[in-house]
Amino acid sequence: xxxxxxxxxxxxxxxxxxxxxxxxxxxxxxxxxxxxxxxxxxxxxxxxxxxxxxxxxxxxxxxxxxxxxxxxxxxxxxxxxxxxxxxxxxxxxxxxxxxxxxxxxxxxxxxxxxxxxxxxxxxxxxxxxxxxxxxxxxxxxxxxxxxxxxxxxxxxxxxxxxxxxxxxx
Numbered sequence: 001x002x003x004x005x006x007x008x009x010x011x012x013x014x015x016x017x018x019x020x021x022x023x024x025x026x027x028x029x030x031x032x033x034x035x036x037x038x039x040x041x042x043x044x045x046x047x048x049x050x051x052x053x054x055x056x057x058x059x060x061x062x063x064x065x066x067x068x069x070x071x072x073x074x075x076x077x078x079x080x081x082x083x084x085x086x087x088x089x090x091x092x093x094x095x096x097x098x099x100x101x102x103x104x105x106x107x108x109x110x111x112x113x114x115x116x117x118x119x120x121x122x123x124x125x126x127x128x129x130x131x132x133x134x135x136x137x138x139x140x141x142x143x144x145x146x147x148x149x150x151x152x153x154x155x156x157x158x159x160x161x162x163x164x165x166x167x168x169x
Contacts, residue, residue, distance in 0.1 A: 019142050020160040025122070026136040032125070032168045036095035037074035039128075040064050041081045043121075046105025046153070053105050056154065057082075060100050060121060063157035067165040068098065084126055096134070097126040103138065105153050117143035119153040123161075125168065137164055 042061040046053050061077045068075055076094070081087045087097045104120035120140040126133050141156035 018156055018159075020156070021140045022160060022164060023138045023140075024136070025138060026124075026133050028125075028135040028168055029132075030134065032071070032096065032134070034071050034169060035074070036072060037093070038068055038072055038076070038096045038098055039081075039087055039090060039092065039094040040068070040075065040077045040098045041083060041087055041100065042077060042079050043100045043102050044082055046102035046119075048104070048106040048118075053107060053153070056102060056105050059154040060102055060157065063154065063161055064098060064100050064123065066158065067161035071165070071169050084124070084131075088128075088131070094128050097128050099124045099126065104140070107153050117153045117156065119156045121157070123164065135168060139164060 040061055043057045046056040046060075058079070061079075065075055065077050074094075076092065078087060078090060081090065084097055084099050087099070101122040101124075102120075103122055104118055106118040118141070120138060122136065122138045124133055124136040139157075139160045141153075141160060143153075143156060
């Protein structure tokens, strides 16, 4: 009787935490400077199979903005730019461009289906002066199993973004 109870307790504890993974595509070449200006692109909305998630691009840009906010007061989010070429054509001079790209966005009814929400975002930081890529990473996350109806893919963004941006400074 102890073993089934122990297995149930372990599965409940494991099901109550979201999981994250970060894979650096381009390792940071140097630390970013505090206070430098940043322009963030707004990625295209994410999708899964045939379902598009309206507003997911702006939610991602807002989460990236929040992650960089402790390090600079000079941050702008470009709603019309989705890539580096568009950012380069902006008239506002900045020090860094940040280009998020949604690779996977899956919002599930986890509490009913048992299928977790999933997210994968690529984040590139580019030196605006010479166009070199300073760092690129892919952050992925899966929601906890016991969501009680409150989790969505955008809820998976703040924690890993905060840790990654912190590592850049």
